[in-house]
Amino acid sequence: MTAVDTATPSPWRFLLHHAKPRLATHAAVFAGVLVAVLCGVGAQYGLKQLIDLIAAGPAAAPSAAVWHAFLVLCGFIAADNLLWRAAGYAATHGFTATAGQIREALFAHLLGHSPAFFADRLPGALAARVSTTAVSSFGIGNILAWGVLPPAAAGLGAIAITAHVHVGLAACLVGSALCIGWVMFRMARRTAPLHRLHAQRAAALDGDTVDVVGNIAMVRVFGATMRERRRIAVAVEDEISAHRRSLWSMEWLRLIHAVLTVLLVAATLAAGLWLWRQGRASVGDVALLATLSLTILNATRDLAVALVELTQLSARLEEALRALLVPHGLRDRPGAVPLKPGAGGIQLQGVCFAYPDRMPVLRNLDLVVPSGQKLGIIGPSGSGKSTLLALLQRFHEPTGGRILIDGQDLAAVTLDSLHHALAVVPQDTALFHRSVIENIRYARPEASLEEIRRAARLAQCGAMIDELPDGLDTVVGNRGVKLSGGQRQRLAIARALLSPAPILLLDEATSALDSDSERAVRDGLAELVRDRTVIAVAHRLSTLQNFDRIIVLDQGRIVEDGTPAELASRCGPYRAMLRQQQGGLEPHLPEAA
Numbered sequence: 001m002t003a004v005d006t007a008t009p010s011p012w013r014f015l016l017h018h019a020k021p022r023l024a025t026h027a028a029v030f031a032g033v034l035v036a037v038l039c040g041v042g043a044q045y046g047l048k049q050l051i052d053l054i055a056a057g058p059a060a061a062p063s064a065a066v067w068h069a070f071l072v073l074c075g076f077i078a079a080d081n082l083l084w085r086a087a088g089y090a091a092t093h094g095f096t097a098t099a100g101q102i103r104e105a106l107f108a109h110l111l112g113h114s115p116a117f118f119a120d121r122l123p124g125a126l127a128a129r130v131s132t133t134a135v136s137s138f139g140i141g142n143i144l145a146w147g148v149l150p151p152a153a154a155g156l157g158a159i160a161i162t163a164h165v166h167v168g169l170a171a172c173l174v175g176s177a178l179c180i181g182w183v184m185f186r187m188a189r190r191t192a193p194l195h196r197l198h199a200q201r202a203a204a205l206d207g208d209t210v211d212v213v214g215n216i217a218m219v220r221v222f223g224a225t226m227r228e229r230r231r232i233a234v235a236v237e238d239e240i241s242a243h244r245r246s247l248w249s250m251e252w253l254r255l256i257h258a259v260l261t262v263l264l265v266a267a268t269l270a271a272g273l274w275l276w277r278q279g280r281a282s283v284g285d286v287a288l289l290a291t292l293s294l295t296i297l298n299a300t301r302d303l304a305v306a307l308v309e310l311t312q313l314s315a316r317l318e319e320a321l322r323a324l325l326v327p328h329g330l331r332d333r334p335g336a337v338p339l340k341p342g343a344g345g346i347q348l349q350g351v352c353f354a355y356p357d358r359m360p361v362l363r364n365l366d367l368v369v370p371s372g373q374k375l376g377i378i379g380p381s382g383s384g385k386s387t388l389l390a391l392l393q394r395f396h397e398p399t400g401g402r403i404l405i406d407g408q409d410l411a412a413v414t415l416d417s418l419h420h421a422l423a424v425v426p427q428d429t430a431l432f433h434r435s436v437i438e439n440i441r442y443a444r445p446e447a448s449l450e451e452i453r454r455a456a457r458l459a460q461c462g463a464m465i466d467e468l469p470d471g472l473d474t475v476v477g478n479r480g481v482k483l484s485g486g487q488r489q490r491l492a493i494a495r496a497l498l499s500p501a502p503i504l505l506l507d508e509a510t511s512a513l514d515s516d517s518e519r520a521v522r523d524g525l526a527e528l529v530r531d532r533t534v535i536a537v538a539h540r541l542s543t544l545q546n547f548d549r550i551i552v553l554d555q556g557r558i559v560e561d562g563t564p565a566e567l568a569s570r571c572g573p574y575r576a577m578l579r580q581q582q583g584g585l586e587p588h589l590p591e592a593a
């Protein structure tokens with residue numbers, strides 16, 4: 001089934017869509033509850049029959065009829081209780097499975113979003129909303145089954161039995177119940193924005209809390225613990241005030257409902273007494289009307305409480321769905337085909353790019369990288385180097401021109417197949433809070449232990465891993481916090497080396513290494529990059545000294561292009577950078593052409 005229907009984020013359609021695969025189980029829950037409740041109401045009628053027989057006296061009531069009425073009453077009571085449990089058993093299977101399925105579907109949808117989506121949102125708030133959706137969906141199922149259906153069925157059953165005593169009285173009850181229902185519904189709808197506001201503030205607070213916890217080292221370094229506590233305290237105050245307003249609106253609803261139902265029950269009882277005095281109702285009828293009015297009172301009260309909770313949960317669900325079910329910014333185009341595996345030749349034809357509401361970053365870029373070529377990209381900070389790598393991964397669409405891999409336009413191939421063709425060591429080394437071996441194996445889950453050890457050795461992290469307390473099984477901490485920056489980078493390189501992708505993208509892949517480690521990693525890399533196309537962004541020019549070709553980017557344009565030796569011999573920006581990095585030691589440089 002599709003993950004989620006992004007075109008229709010209405011909470012009810014969303015829930016129905018996810019309930020469908022377990023329709024029979026859900027139907028069993030609701031049918032069980034319905035029959036149990038009707039048996040409960042039937043027990044009240046059975047009691048009336050018994051009372052009428054008892055009131056007639058031992059002489060007038062045949063013994064068989066009394067015991068028959070007794071057994072019917074016991075049967076209703078037994079069915080009432082046992083069916084509740086059967087429905088509960090079905091719900092533990094159906095509701096939990098549906099909530100889990102919703103969580104999985106939203107997670108899958110979340111993973112399909114582009115980096116631009118995540119750049120604008122807090123990860124904690126997104127995770128909180130996935131949880132909110134699953135918890136609210138589970139809550140809505142429970143409230144419908146245990147909170148809405150029982151009082152609704154009990155109320156309708158009570159009205160039907162009242163009709164048996166007096167049709168006019170039952171009609172009045174139906175009219176009153178409908179009026180109360182309408183008033184409650186209108187009022188509940190007007191409170192929905194208050195619940196949504198509360199849901200928004202709670203999710204934002206979750207996101208903020210996770211953001212601070214995720215950056216706890218920085219908070220400590222800048223002695224900002226109190227500052228952050230004050231910030232969160234302000235957000236908590238906002239959340240509390242929104243929560244209070246949401247609850248107050250519900251308390252008003254409950255109060256109005258309580259007044260209306262007290263009036264309704266009093267009127268029913270008075271009518272029963274009047275009918276009895278007229279000789280048109282038996283003692284059993286009056287007892288029945290008394291219990292039925294209480295059933296109706298309880299039913300309408302329970303129904304109101306349940307509807308209130310339902311309104312709150314559906315508002316929370318709606319808010320979470322609105323935030324999560326944003327259509328994917330980047331997705332496979334209709335008719336997209338998998339990238340045909342090739343040697344890894346890359347071509348940029350007139351590529352332009354600007355981030356939304358920003359100045360252009362790349363301007364009319366033409367570049368041909370033959371398969372197997374090792375291309376270095378250098379240039380001042382902000383010149384568009386990482387953006388170029390991001391476009392190659394199709395994290396963003398070029399605003400003009402096109403990019404081809406082995407002659408195939410990236411826009412026309414599937415994203416998954418494109419990512420299988422690329423191995424990446426990103427600028428900001430990201431590791432999972434998992435073991436070293438799981439992090440390296442991420443690039444190729446089927447890789448053997450021997451292959452993993454080889455990749456680790458080539459990335460110069462073999463000795464480092466041996467020194468860890470549990471070797472390859474050591475858990476690296478949140479985003480790899482238990483490792484040094486250089487160690488993290490070497491693990492990321494080992495991970496990329498394990499990938500069979502024909503194109504390797506390195507974004508400042510060795511920036512955190514000292515010169516000796518960098519040289520050692522470079523030697524290890526040399527063997528593995530031999531048959532691949534490599535595009536490497538680097539600030540340290542020594543990283544690129546063995547590369548086939550270097551381009552210099554400036555303000556989104558290629559301002560120099562050639563082999564390292566050619567560029568070093570020209571009086572251009574590359575030579576200036578080289579001179580700067582060699583500390584002005586001219587003897588290392590060839591004569592300028």
Ligand SMILES: Nc1ncnc2c1ncn2[C@@H]1O[C@H](COP(=O)(O)OP(=O)(O)OP(=O)(O)O)[C@@H](O)[C@H]1O
Nearest residue numbers: 119355358361379380381382383384385386387388
């Ligand atoms: N997600 C984004 N949204 C908006 N603007 C962005 C985004 N990412 C980068 N930019 C902007 O695009 C420009 C180019 O950034 P990019 O990261 O490509 O530069 P770079 O050459 O890799 O820089 P550095 O050497 O410092 O890593 C910068 O002005 C940057 O502020």
